[in-house]
Amino acid sequence: MSVHDTIGDFITVIRNAGLAGKASCTYPHSKLRAGVADILKKRGFVSSCEESDNDKGFKVLQIQLKYVSGKHAIKGISRISKPGRRSYCGYREIPSVLGGLGISIISSPKGIIDDRTARQEKLGGELLCSVW
Numbered sequence: 001m002s003v004h005d006t007i008g009d010f011i012t013v014i015r016n017a018g019l020a021g022k023a024s025c026t027y028p029h030s031k032l033r034a035g036v037a038d039i040l041k042k043r044g045f046v047s048s049c050e051e052s053d054n055d056k057g058f059k060v061l062q063i064q065l066k067y068v069s070g071k072h073a074i075k076g077i078s079r080i081s082k083p084g085r086r087s088y089c090g091y092r093e094i095p096s097v098l099g100g101l102g103i104s105i106i107s108s109p110k111g112i113i114d115d116r117t118a119r120q121e122k123l124g125g126e127l128l129c130s131v132w
């Protein structure tokens with residue numbers, strides 16, 4: 001059985017595009033990936049994320065990367081919960097990333113949310129990734 005980590009691949013595409021100095025990147029659409037991209041947009045790590053169709057008619061996420069003083073706005077992005085080892089936590093145990101300068105993205109019963117929203121709404125869930 002083949003196991004694919006689509007969220008891990010998605011954040012790797014964003015990381016590599018930023019390190020290569022690309023203006024944008026695309027990845028196949030899913031609700032989970034769209035939720036992660038929306039959080040990155042709300043928190044100011046990417047300029048925009050839009051759904052569009054590729055030349056074959058499939059939906060893709062078009063992400064415009066953000067640069068500050070010529071450097072990629074995302075200094076680091078890492079996957080926490082992996083297919084081989086899932087990581088769950090309650091709202092009290094959500095880790096702080098760089099003392100609050102970064103964010104954790106969580107899959108909760110109310111959808112994909114960031115750590116600040118999870119603490120406010122007292123929601124736990126699966127820790128997807130951390131971004132700083």
